[in-house]
Amino acid sequence: MASFLRQQARLGQHTLLLTTAAVPLIGWTVHALALHRRLAAAKRDPLTGLLRRDTYTARARQILRRHGNDTTVVLVDQDDFKAVNDMLGHPAGDAVLAATAVQLTAWAGPRAAAGRLGGDEFAVALDLPADRREQRLEHLVRMLHTPVVLDDGRTVNVAASVGAASPDRIGARDLTRLHRAADAALYHGKHSGRAVLATAAHAATPSVNGRRAGRPGTAGWGRAA
Structure with a gap:
């Protein structure tokens, strides 16, 4: 009987030690999870949930290295995004941006890099070979013309201009050059209701910090593009 009691006492002490050790481990796990969520949130735009510019850029370059x-x-x-803000208010503009993000994410798929570059400008880098490129881009333009229904029931008719660039068409795999070409192609077809695929000529368009010269915000583009 005494031997049994001693064995039970040892088991009790062992359990107590395990329990005591588990408490700080649980605390660190909770802390690590919270830190991970904060770091993940810091990589995403709070309004749209898309990647911030720097994170988008890093992932886009990974996609370029992988898919060439x-x-x-x-x-x-x-x-005409400014008109939405001016006539309907900034909450309506935010709703349009959020809807655009949902459409881009659905169109691009989970393996793509989709980011908000600032304001009403977005970028996507994805594996999209030449034989499917034109059809997929036409589908994107149709999606971006879907009216947005606001919380108060009002409907906003929206549209977006789309420019695209790929290494096989411009002869370079540098992300900055691809962005420059896509930007020039976008403005080449602005308000046309169609996506424009960049050529080598678009890549040669004069630029400031990787953007078409004269484009609003060129001074703030930075090296991340």
Whole structure:
């Protein structure tokens, strides 16, 4: 009986030690999870949930290294977005941006890099070979013309201009050059209701910090593009 009691006492002490050790471990696990969520949130735009510019850039370059000439870089710019803010208010503008993000994410798929570059400008880098490129881009333009229904029931008719660039068409796998070409192609077809695929001529368009010269915000583009 005494031997049994001693054995039970040892088991009790062992359990107590395990329990005591588990408490700080649980605390560190909770802390690590919270830190991971904060870091993940810091990589995403709070309004749209898309990647911030720097994170988008890093992932886009990974996609370029992995898929090479099959990579397509797509730039999207809302048409007449200022008028939405001025006439309907900034909450309506935010709703349009959020809807655009949902459409881009659905169109691009989970393996793509989709980011908000700032304001009403978005970018996507994805594996999209030449034989499917034109059809997929036409589908994107149709999606971006879907009216947005606001919380108060009002409907906003929206549209966006789309420019795309790929290494096989411009002869370079540098992300900055692809962005420059896609940006020039986008403005070449602004308000046309169609996506424009960049050529080598678009890549040669004069630029400031990787953007078409004279484009609003060129001074703030930075090296991340």
